[in-house]
Amino acid sequence: MAGHRIESTPFASVYPLYLAKVERKGRSKQELDEILRWLTGWQQDELEEELAQGTRFDDFFARAPQLNPARQWIRGVVCGVRVEEVEDPLMREIRYLDKLVDELAKGKAMEKILRKEA
Helix, strand or coil: CCCCHHHHCEHHHHHHHHHHHHHHCCCCHHHHHHHHHHHHCCCHHHHHHHHHHCCEHHHHHHCCCCCCHHHHHCCCEECCEEHHHCCCHHHHHHHHHHHHHHHHHCCCCHHHHCCCCC
């Protein structure tokens, strides 16, 4: 079965959309990057390198140094789909990221977004 088109999309082409979404709501690039680092284990310089290289979503998550085990506590609906019910592993990771970006844009506290209370 062919994958979703987003899987082969360069992460760098979607990152500005995430950034615009959070900045419209008064949040910062630093907060967005903190979420990305928390989820994937990338260091800031590595994250910036992945963006500069035009890494595709599938490679971005496949090469992530350490996917955060607390991501299993990410629950809710993104684009009408419950993230915890997504069967495809890569799409689930992308939906986790989408959900975290949504939470940031909605003004949720970083401690809650990063599941520090889970």
